[in-house]
Amino acid sequence: MTSSQLSAWLMLVPxxxxxxxILIFAVERTNLWRRMPLEQYVVDVRRSLRRADPMLPIFGAIGGAGTLWFAxxxxxxxxxTLAWIGAALIVLVMISSIVIAEPINTRFRRLPEGTAPERAxxxxTIWRRFHFVRTVLALAAFACVSAAAVA
Structure with missing residues (x-):
């Protein structure tokens, strides 16, 4: 396997x-969370974050590193050019997630299950709107890296 093939694999698979x-959260969880009673939402979001929060940033970091390597x-x-655009979008999503989503996630994670933080x-609402934008950016990033791999 050549260096280009390995970098393409690392940017595409992770x-x-x-x-x-990210897309599954947009399609499934955020849609349900919008309609759930607050008490149910507080439990569900905490449980969902427990599983996805460690995994998604790891995949994003590996995919982003593969994209930079490819570029x-x-x-x-x-x-x-497509790889650089994809890398920039991945970095934008990762940084905005740290700045916007992670402080919200932490508020839920620190409390006992079923306890709502103030202003829950x-x-x-903020998390749902942010996640919509994050999903669009992540899909655009993946479109760019996919196009780069076949260009």
Whole structure:
């Protein structure tokens, strides 16, 4: 396996799992969370975060590293440009997740299960809106890296 093939694999497989995880939250969880009573939402969001929170950033970081490697490893012209755009979008999603989503997630994670943080309803709205934008950016990033791999 060449360096280019390995970097393409690292940007596509973990990057695809990362994008898919984000998309599943957008399609499944946030839709349900919007309609759940607050008491049920508080329990469900905490349980969901317990499983997904450690996994998604790891996949995103590996996919992002693979994308940077691909961009730096002699890919040419359009492939390199697409990889750089994909890498920038991945970094944007990761940083915005740390700045916007993680403080909200931490408020839920620190409390005993079933206990709502102050302003939980407001956090639910902010998180849902943020996640919609994050999903669009993650899908755009994956489209760019996929196009780079076949360019």
């Amino acid at each position: 990057g695809g799992l990362w994008t898919g995880g 730096l490893d002699g890919s040419a012209g359009g492939a390199r 309803e407001r956090y639910r």
